[in-house]
Amino acid sequence: MATDRLGDRHQAAGPILEVTDLRVTYDAGATPVQALRGVTLCVGTGDAVGVVGESGSGKTTLALSTLRLLPGEAAISGSVRLGGQELVGAPAEVVRRHRGRTAAYVLQAPGRGFNPVRTIGSQIAEPMRLHLDVSKPDARDRTARLARLVELDPDLLESYAHELSGGERQRAMLAMALACDPPLLILDEPTSGLDSTTKAAIAETLGRLRQEQGLALLVISHDFSLMADLTDDLAVLYGGVVVEQGPTRTVLTDPRHPYSRDLLGAYPSMTTQKDLRGIRGSAPDPADPPTGCPYHPRCTQAIDECATWAPELSPVAGRRIACLRGGVLTRLAAKNLTKSYRTGLRRTVDALRGVSLEVREGEVVGIVGETGSGKSTLVRLLVGVDEADAGTVEWEGRTLATFEKAEWADFRRRVAIVFQDPFEAVSPLLSVAEVVREPLDVQHIGSGSDRAQQVAAALAGVGLPPTDAFRSRRAHDLSGGQLQRVAIARALVLGPRLLLADEPTSMLDASEQAKLLVMLKDEQLARGMAMIVVSHDLALVRKVADRLVVLHAGEVVETGPGAEVIAAPSHPVTRALVKAAATLGTR
């Protein structure tokens, strides 16, 4: 296909945009607001780089800084090199000549980017007349060509902004940005406010323009799917700092910074089927940013050092992240677990045949399999009740087999288990308070009053009345749902980092089951812990699990994100499980 390049461009070798240690502080009110706190970013010629972040992350400040469009009260330091020209500290006239010429800015809300009292066409032509030495008729020709290039009806050039639809305005905005054939486009939320069909069409046009015109793109957005469509590299901005940076696919499919991971978890997409999850706490106040890592107040794996040390970006698994803990922790890892049981004099059963598994902080892993698939054996090995014939189980990088006594105690405190049948797991003779307090007693944690307090908190957490009357009731007086809650309160009272739930709701009716699962998810969000849910019920597990592991005859036959596994099961066993899962009506 012949490309319709708009003109020759004198391209400088090297990156078109280089931002180094950029800091921007708004000094308007009583307290200065630090919008950017040391951002480094590079866009090579023809590259497409995305910057993703929530509102208040500083992403618009970053976009405006690249053309030094910040308001007067913004103090800027560091370096912004655009087309080889340093803009920080450069005279206004030098900066002005690069605007629209070396990089063009495409505004967030296309409706308000056009002057309402001037025609669209005259505004598109304006930068040409300014930067390129073109005559009026030539500018008009070129404007019409630009309109066709961005798939805008050239008849609309005589119209005013209010006469155009949102999509048309965004196309006109693109045409205006392309007026002087700049090598770089800065797109600030290019598709926000557009409906999804228009959004997709605009993204497609942008992709095509990039191909045909050899454009470099800097895309600023909170929209992950746009990033996936448009960009090659992605930077995740939080509290004015880049927390993760790497190839877009890598970052989106396997985010490693806790913030990226949590943000993706909150993003609705067709590739995750589980419920949306918010991030606990709220975004940092830029007037009073947290010390150390900006995410530590909300991070579920933060340690004391996170509050004092600001981490630098360093390479982890094919991208760079700024996290003292090296990114999202792997809590529990099983490698090549093999286990067989002797069932008779000469007969053995291979319960597990080389099972590997990883559970990361904040993640919910669903282990699905039929009876006899090896689920129970796997659970026993994972919690260290049984030892594997071969293979290892690691807790935060340390092998269970090498644990000393103290390490075991710590492990027991941090990994909690909820069993299928609460009537079996809870002694019917103990009172509710005694059941929940038992782990504290066993681990000798806290004084008597501390324990009573923790018990009350745990009971409240699982939605049980923390009254004396309820606490003194005997376990055998409770309903199945209540008893399972008591069992969960007992599991949570130690503040575990991993909760292993083995068929936690199989004894409950549907409404109790739903309430219990919602409660478990809430507890997980509030406390931040990893979870393993073992079940034969695929319909249930997919609602809570980030990742599914399908077990069959002691082997992992399939693993992956829940939605993918269910939408396109590759193994016959998975297909059978999907087919057998409960459906209402026709499939």
Place this chain on the structure above:
Amino acid sequence: MAGRRRRRRLRRFAVRVPQYVLIVLVAATANFALPRLMPGNPVELLLGEDANRLPAETIEKELADVGLDQPLLTQYGRYMSGLAQGDLGYSFRHRRAVSTLLRERLPWTILLVGTALVVSTILGVALAAFAVWRRGRRRDVASIAVFTFLESTPPFWIGLLLLIWFGANLKWFPLFGSVSVDRTTGLARAGDIGVHLLLPAATLVLASVGATFLLARASLLGVVSEDYVLVARAKGLRERTIAIRHALPAASLPIATSVLLRVGSLAGGAVIVERVFSYRGVGTLMLEASFGRDYPLLQGGLFVLTLIVVGVNLLGDLLYPRLDPRVRR
């Protein structure tokens, strides 16, 4: 598309015409009624203090001469039919046709008010643009204080101060009149008119520039924070270009509205200022007519003023869609 727009504009205009006709009719009636509501009658004032001593017949004869002996309704009928034929009547006091008098005086007032309007608008808008673009907190506050003060100062007071300083003390400008009698030709006459115009026009400018400045400043402040100004800057436009080609056109609607609305108030101000500077405009004429209960002159003068104000409004109706395409809907 353009043809459709023009048709739409024509239709808008056609809808307005009966409205304007109605306004003019109502105003003409009010112009007839208002002078007659004032105490006293023209003959008594015309004849001066002797009126009391004159025989009643003389007064009645005088009244009959000017048509005031007729019932009000008949007077009204004559007045309206005269208006329809373009006849504004005959001044009791000047013993001349009202239209001739107005034709003599109106150009002076138009010159005075027009100059003041143009200068105060340009000055006010330019100062506002400057204030908005170079805004520093302290200077902004100071300029607002100065212009608010100016806006709330009565024009006659400003006029008197100017007259005392520049006319009486410094003797830079003539104290009264709109033109000297002796200079009658070409450039000399134009210069003379200019010198006579300067103080009264300056008075009106000072009295009205505050309002324009404050309004233009507010409109421009609303515009400069708009996204399209940021986009214009991102295109690499110079600040001056942004101000002139983007901000001012977008802020022009309220500014134009205020300028047009001010024609009426400036005409009112002109009456006072003309009096202070003994300027030979319609204002002085109307003031005299009102003291002398010169009904036909008052009616005629007010009618012409009404026509001007209505005309200005009509101009606005035609102008707004050109200033802001969003009005065209």
